[in-house]
Amino acid sequence: MKMRKYMLYIMWGLALLVMLSCHHTEIPVRSQNFLDQHFSRNSIILVEMDKDDEGMEYSVWLNDGTRVDFDIHGSWKRVARKKTGVPVELVPPAIMEYVKTHYPDNVVTKFSKKNYGYKLELSDDMDLRFNHQCQFIEEID
Numbered sequence: 001m002k003m004r005k006y007m008l009y010i011m012w013g014l015a016l017l018v019m020l021s022c023h024h025t026e027i028p029v030r031s032q033n034f035l036d037q038h039f040s041r042n043s044i045i046l047v048e049m050d051k052d053d054e055g056m057e058y059s060v061w062l063n064d065g066t067r068v069d070f071d072i073h074g075s076w077k078r079v080a081r082k083k084t085g086v087p088v089e090l091v092p093p094a095i096m097e098y099v100k101t102h103y104p105d106n107v108v109t110k111f112s113k114k115n116y117g118y119k120l121e122l123s124d125d126m127d128l129r130f131n132h133q134c135q136f137i138e139e140i141d
Contacts, residue, residue, distance in 0.1 A: 027058050030074030038087050039066060078112040080121075086111045091120070094134035 026047045027035075035044070042062040050057055056072040069078040079086050085107030088096055095118060099108060103122055110121035117131040127140040 027060060027070065028072075028074030031058060031060070031068075031070045031076070032074075034070075034074075034076050035060065035062075035068065038090065039068075042066060076113075078110065080110040082109050085109055085123070086120075092118070092134045095120070095130050098130075098134075098136055099128070 042064050045063050046061040048059045058070040060068045067080045106122035108120050109123050112119045120128050129137040
């Protein structure tokens with residue numbers, strides 16, 4: 001039991017260190033504005049800059065487990081929020097209506113902008129794809 005307690009203290013200390021080392025100025029103003037608008041009750045605990053297939057991106061983790069990825073200019077690309085689901089205002093209304101109609105017991109836990117349109121993941125791990133006009137393309141198990 002003592003070992004578990006010490007490990008918990010170490011983990012809290014590391015989390016605090018990460019939080020203190022991250023500043024809101026590490027991400028573009030556009031990204032910060034997006035976070036303030038949609039996740040104002042959360043705080044940033046980690047910011048990483050990564051290179052992906054499309055160039056550089058920022059990954060921002062919030063204190064509730066939410067992850068938001070931004071392109072180098074600060075536009076959001078992907079939001080992942082397993083516990084409570086992605087804020088519905090981020091998902092186009094036609095897509096939300098499709099989800100409510102065909103998957104009423106699910107929430108959108110991941111929402112991404114893609115070259116072909118949009119990709120989302122539901123709470124039952126089902127992936128759905130939509131084109132830019134928010135028309136359903138396919139379901140991926």
